[in-house]
Every structure is written in C-alpha cells, then in structure tokens.
Amino acid sequence: MAPEINGPPGVICAGLAKTWPGGVDAVRPTDIQFAAGQTTALVGASGCGKSTLLRMIAGLETPSAGTIEIGGEPPAQTLRKAGLSVAFQDPSLLPWRSVRGNIELALSLARRPVDRAAIDQLIALVGLEGFADTRPAQLSGGMRQRAAIARALATEPRLLLLDEPFGAVDELTRQQLAQDLPRLWEARGTTTILVTHSVTEAVMLSDRVIVLSPRPAEVVADIAIDLPRPRAPEDARKPGFAAHVDAVFAALSQAGALRDRPLAAQ
Amino acid sequence: MSAVAGYAAPATGGSGRGTAIGLLLVVLGWELAARALVGAFVLAAPSQVLAWLIENRGLMGRALAETLGNAAAGFVLGNLAALALAGIALAFPASQRIVTGVALVVFCLPLVATGPILRVIFGPGDGPQIVLAALAVYYTTLIPLLVGMRAAPATWFDLIASYGRGRVSALIHVRLMASLPYLFAGLQIAAPAAFLGAMVGEFTGAERGMGVLTIRAMRALDVEMTWALATVATAVAVAAYLAVGAIARRVLQDAPPIILAPPRAEGAEAGIGRLLLSLAGVAVAILVLWWGAIAVFDLNPFFAKGPQDVARALIWAPNAAMARASLGAALGETAVFLLPGYLAGLAAGAGLAILFVLAPAVAGTAMPLAIALRSVPIVTTAPLIVLLLGRGALGTIVLVAVMVFFPTLVACIHGLKQAPGQVIDVFDSYAAGRLQRLIRVRIPAMLPAFFAAARMGVPASVLAVTVVEWLATGAGLGSMMAISASVSDYNLLWSAVALTAALSALGYAGVGLIEVRILRIYAPEQLT
Numbered sequence A: 001m002a003p004e005i006n007g008p009p010g011v012i013c014a015g016l017a018k019t020w021p022g023g024v025d026a027v028r029p030t031d032i033q034f035a036a037g038q039t040t041a042l043v044g045a046s047g048c049g050k051s052t053l054l055r056m057i058a059g060l061e062t063p064s065a066g067t068i069e070i071g072g073e074p075p076a077q078t079l080r081k082a083g084l085s086v087a088f089q090d091p092s093l094l095p096w097r098s099v100r101g102n103i104e105l106a107l108s109l110a111r112r113p114v115d116r117a118a119i120d121q122l123i124a125l126v127g128l129e130g131f132a133d134t135r136p137a138q139l140s141g142g143m144r145q146r147a148a149i150a151r152a153l154a155t156e157p158r159l160l161l162l163d164e165p166f167g168a169v170d171e172l173t174r175q176q177l178a179q180d181l182p183r184l185w186e187a188r189g190t191t192t193i194l195v196t197h198s199v200t201e202a203v204m205l206s207d208r209v210i211v212l213s214p215r216p217a218e219v220v221a222d223i224a225i226d227l228p229r230p231r232a233p234e235d236a237r238k239p240g241f242a243a244h245v246d247a248v249f250a251a252l253s254q255a256g257a258l259r260d261r262p263l264a265a266q
Numbered sequence B: 001m002s003a004v005a006g007y008a009a010p011a012t013g014g015s016g017r018g019t020a021i022g023l024l025l026v027v028l029g030w031e032l033a034a035r036a037l038v039g040a041f042v043l044a045a046p047s048q049v050l051a052w053l054i055e056n057r058g059l060m061g062r063a064l065a066e067t068l069g070n071a072a073a074g075f076v077l078g079n080l081a082a083l084a085l086a087g088i089a090l091a092f093p094a095s096q097r098i099v100t101g102v103a104l105v106v107f108c109l110p111l112v113a114t115g116p117i118l119r120v121i122f123g124p125g126d127g128p129q130i131v132l133a134a135l136a137v138y139y140t141t142l143i144p145l146l147v148g149m150r151a152a153p154a155t156w157f158d159l160i161a162s163y164g165r166g167r168v169s170a171l172i173h174v175r176l177m178a179s180l181p182y183l184f185a186g187l188q189i190a191a192p193a194a195f196l197g198a199m200v201g202e203f204t205g206a207e208r209g210m211g212v213l214t215i216r217a218m219r220a221l222d223v224e225m226t227w228a229l230a231t232v233a234t235a236v237a238v239a240a241y242l243a244v245g246a247i248a249r250r251v252l253q254d255a256p257p258i259i260l261a262p263p264r265a266e267g268a269e270a271g272i273g274r275l276l277l278s279l280a281g282v283a284v285a286i287l288v289l290w291w292g293a294i295a296v297f298d299l300n301p302f303f304a305k306g307p308q309d310v311a312r313a314l315i316w317a318p319n320a321a322m323a324r325a326s327l328g329a330a331l332g333e334t335a336v337f338l339l340p341g342y343l344a345g346l347a348a349g350a351g352l353a354i355l356f357v358l359a360p361a362v363a364g365t366a367m368p369l370a371i372a373l374r375s376v377p378i379v380t381t382a383p384l385i386v387l388l389l390g391r392g393a394l395g396t397i398v399l400v401a402v403m404v405f406f407p408t409l410v411a412c413i414h415g416l417k418q419a420p421g422q423v424i425d426v427f428d429s430y431a432a433g434r435l436q437r438l439i440r441v442r443i444p445a446m447l448p449a450f451f452a453a454a455r456m457g458v459p460a461s462v463l464a465v466t467v468v469e470w471l472a473t474g475a476g477l478g479s480m481m482a483i484s485a486s487v488s489d490y491n492l493l494w495s496a497v498a499l500t501a502a503l504s505a506l507g508y509a510g511v512g513l514i515e516v517r518i519l520r521i522y523a524p525e526q527l528t
Ligand SMILES: Nc1ncnc2c1ncn2[C@@H]1O[C@H](COP(=O)(O)OP(=O)(O)O)[C@@H](O)[C@H]1O
Pocket: A020, A021, A024, A025, A026, A044, A045, A046, A047, A048, A049, A050, A051, A052, A053, A215
C-alpha cells in the first residue's frame, strides 16, 4: 500500500503481541484493522491490555511480535512527521505553562507554525474561553481535560489516540465532556482510536466497538455501531442504541471480563 | 529512587510576625545574658557588637567584601560542577551510583586539611578559599538536581515522544523545568554554605577576609570582635538563604521544596552483593581520580601524596606502626567528641520536633526561625562556643550537636507533617489520643526525614569536630592534620585526610543501611 498523504490513515496491526519483561502477557498475537476516518472504541476490563495496545500504535512501546502500519508506514515514521496525537487519561499538562503555552509547546514539538488566532479559536471551541493564560493548577479537572484535548487537536493529527480521555473526572463532567468534545474530531474526519471502559460511551462515540478479553488482550467481538450521527444523549434510551449496548455487554460477559469487575454501573 | 522533599510554603508564608517576635526575643535574651555575665568576658551584648561594628566598619567592610567575593566565585564554580555532574549522571544513567558516590567522598574531605593542601598548591591568594567554597556547595546542589531531573511523571515524557521528539526535547521542555524548584532548593542551602567554605579557606593562611579576622580575634581573646564577626557571618548566611528563596518564589511562583537529603541509593534493597559492587566501583573511581589529579596537575611529590604513598606510610613503611598508632589515637579522641555530639543533636532535633507537633502554636513561631537558623554556618560560630564553654569536651560536643540539631529539627517537623490525613482521620474515628496518633502514625511518617537528616549529619558533624579541634582544642584528627601540615609531614596529613573522608562516607552509608532496616519495619511503603 502506498502511503496516503492527504486523507486520514488506516491502521493495520498484524500478529501484534506484547509480553512485558518479567513475563506478563499483556497482548496476545492479534490482528486488528482500524478503518481510515472512523472512530473505533476498544473496551475491556481494567488491566486487560488496552493501554498497552494503544501505546504500541502510538510508537511509545515496542511490540514483542508483529507489525503495525499507519497509512502503510510504521509508527516511528508517523511519529517523525508528528502525524498523530495522544490524549492520556491524566491530562499531562505541564504545570509551568498556561493552557496556551501547553498548546504552543505541542505545536512547536510537532514543528507546526504557532498561529495565535487559531489557538484562541481552538481554546474557545473546547469551552475554555477566557482561560487561555491560566495555568493548569487553577483549572478544574474537567477544564484540564478540555485543555488536553485542545492540545491533541491543535497539531491537526491524522490519527488521534485517546486513552480514557474522560477517565479522570467525575461522572457528570465526564458526560458533559463526552458530549462536547468528540464533535471536534468527528468534524475533521480523523482516524480515532478510543480506549474506554464505559460501554455507553463507546457506543455513543464510535462507528465500531472492539471488545477485548481479560489479559492477555485478544479480540472477542467486533461490533459495528451503525447508528445515525449526530447522536444526542437522549439517544441512549432508544431501542436501537440499547441493543448495541446489550451486544457489547454480552460480548464482555462472554469473554469473562465481567467476572471480577462489573461494568454495568458505568 | 525516592527523596525526602516537600514544599515549604506553609512554613514561610504568613508567619513573618512570628519570626520577628522570635528574633526580638532572641536579641533581648542575648542582651540580658550579656549584662548578667559582664565580668566573665565571654559574651558581648548586641549593643556592644553594634558599637564595635560601627567603630570598625572600614575593616569589617573590606573583610566582608573579600569573603563575599570568594564565596560568590566558589558558589558559581561549585554549582557549575554540580550541573556538569548531574549532566553526566543523566546522560549515562548507569554511572549515577559512581558519580554520587565519588561526589559524596569528595564532599567528605575535611576542609581543615584540604585548606592547607590547596594553600601549598595555589600559594598565596584566593585560590584555596574559592575551591573550598565550591567544595562546600556542589554536593547540596547536585543531589536535589538529580532528584529533580527525575521528578516528572512518565506521561510528560510520553507526550514529548508522541510528537516524535527525543531526549534533547525532553531535557529542555520537561527535565530542566521540572528540576528548577529542586535546583533552587539546593542553591538556597548552597548560598550560606559557600560563605562558610570561603571562611574556612581563609582560616588557612589567607591575608584578608572574615576568616582571617576570626582567627585574629580568637588569638587576641577579643570578645566583642569575635561576637561581631559571628553576628555578621550569621546575618550574611541568613540573608543569602532568604535572598535565594525570594528569587525562587518570583521565578517559580511557589516556595522551593525543602530538600532534606539525597535520595536513598536506587535499589537500596538490592542486597549486599550489589552494594559491595558499587562500593568497589566508587573506591576504584576515587583511586583513579586521586592518581590522575596528581599526574595531570604535575604536583610536587614532596607534598602531593598518592594512594600508594598513603598505603606505604600506613602499611609497609618502617614507621608504619607508629603512624597507625598515632592516627588511631587521634581517631579515638575525635570519636569521643563526635559521637555524643552527633547523637545528642539528632535526639534533640527529633525530640523538639515531636514537642512542636504536640504544641502546634509554638511550632508556628519557631519553625521559620529554625529554617533560617539551619542556614547559619555553625562552624563560623565555633570561636563563640569556645569562648562560652571553654576548650574542653563540652564546647566541642555542643558545637557538633548544634550543627546536627537544626537540620534534624527542620527535617523532622516536616516529616511529622507528612502523616497522611486520612490515616489520622481513621485514628480520630477510634477516638485515639494524641499520643497514640503520634506513636502509630506520625513518628513512622517522620522516620524517612529523620534518617535523611541523620545521613547528612555525618559529614556535617565531622566538619564541625575537625574545625574545633583544629582551631581550639588541639586534640584529635583536626589537630593532627593541622600539626602535620605545619611540620610538612605530608604522608601523615594525606593519611589523615583519606581516613577521615573514608570513615565519613562509610558512616553516611552505614546510616543508610540502618535506615533501610528500620524503614522496612516501620514504614515499608517508604521503600518503594
Ligand atoms: N510498563 C509496564 N511494565 C510491566 N507491566 C506493565 C507495564 N504497563 C502495563 N503493564 C501490565 O500490563 C497489563 C495491561 O496493562 P494496561 O495495558 O495498562 O491495561 P488497561 O489499559 O487495559 O487497563 C497489566 O497487567 C499491567 O500491570
């Protein structure tokens, strides 16, 4: 496959596996394809290996076996071009930089021009108008998460990797963020991989949900979410939505993922 | 790696009035005591000190300018050296144990002996003062820097890597910024220490400076002058400490963390085998550096003795038995002063800290004062203690104890505050009393800070005891080094230096071993 220059890239994992030094098997040899321009959710019990999988795709961890291609290139190549962004569960903002400063840092690390007006616009878009020059310590948890998403989007990545991006905030804030922010990357047609342990969130945000087994991670179900977009929070009560949520839960419980950590409450 | 560090904000903020009141009380008590003891010729009242200073302002001003200049030069050099060493440890992580080990041994070199040796190498001039000032500061900057360089969460480095950037970007955007508070904490301790180093350097044959005046005042038994010099040295030390703190608060918008001590060696748990291995590594590195320095600087073999000379002098020279015996005797004399003082300082520091926790109102006033006094170069007040308590055992022991006391007090108060609030809540819910809470929760939480102070107290107390022996009591290793330097018995001098540095560094490591054993029982979570 020739590397695509313009559109969002597809991601192909072939025989991908990770064994930590010390012998913990985190990911069993796995084939997964993430379609270009789609949002794919990875769900599974805590500790099953979701982050490990995502970090291998992000080029932050070397696989023990198998290959990853992002638009036909290995992750290292994509990294070199700063073609992807990661949003971590912890917002990981540098405390000595303001919101704007953190976004500017991402842009300069990615060797992109720093356009003040564009940054202001992005800050407003994530709902942080008036907080551009505030440091993270003065922001609430939800606001920090918004800033982290703004930073991840600032470099206009073709591949967006989200590791429980709404995981570190309370439930109400989480719902609010899950409603406000995904629009931003959906509008850009980015290829998005979203790790979450909330089934409702996965169904709400994705075109497709991949269910992983408890550690070592293995694909146990691949469920297409063919619900119309845009989706509103009320849609969660509609039968079509509920059917998808049930399907994901069924796959999770079949995999034994529900044995030690019930997810229904999420 | 773990380090004992915390933020000083509550201690320095908002209690300016308490500090002022405390200071006023001290000055008042001093004046009254001086009037009461007026016939004893040991204590000059603040009013007399002031009068002396005004009368001799020209002399004092010139000496202060000289010493400040040397201290500043040493401060810059020492901190640059610390930066360079931290850079090496960062670039080659495997070298960190060796770098910190060698740095510790060099830091443990007794200033009273390196002074005369440097004097021979440099001849007259400012060289020795500046080098001693640098030696006094680089370790207290290096250790916080090493902690700070690693004090960033892993995701910050992931962030840098996720934009395809490597170690250089991580250094610039994460490590340097994250280590700034720690750097300032180190510099804050270093600023007064540089002044101390420069003064000790001037004790050994300089022509000008505060150290020279101190010696002169002591020889002349000039009580007012001695007190005036000690007062100025103290004021300069506290001012330097506060000035760096103020700069830090402007730059960081936060008080710098109180760095109480170096991190425990990585893998302190790793077992005796690895410990011996790194010990051997440090020893080899020291020997190579020692040889190398003599060869590279082409030092005169008459006074520059290498490790082989020291070994010969102590093992197979015809009079080796005599050298060993006199070293042993001196060591015994020193130990008699050192150990009681060291233990008393630790006990008093920890005990007072516990009292403060039981009476928090007192702590509010006393803590800022204790933090400021921690920075006082106690050794420069040695002549005072000699004046007050005489040249006998008591004066020396008190000086060593005071030297250990302040850092221990500050560290322990800080450690006691670290007790996790939730655990205390659990105890409250069982209506456990203050004492129960103290024994079960707070004291275990205090132990890491206490041991950190106990480790740093080893080189500090060796410095104190050797300075007093050399200035005043005429006994022990300090005096032996002074005498062997003045009669040009360089084999004995270098042997004494090597012995003192080795024992001091081993004492430091020994406290670290006890620390691991005790923490394993009382605070196992602190070892992770
Ligand atoms: N750096 C690491 N070294 C060793 N083991 C790790 C490391 N990171 C994660 N693991 C282990 O790999 C497994 C999967 O972890 P992770 O991918 O973080 O799970 P998830 O994100 O699904 O909660 C866990 O058992 C975890 O303990």
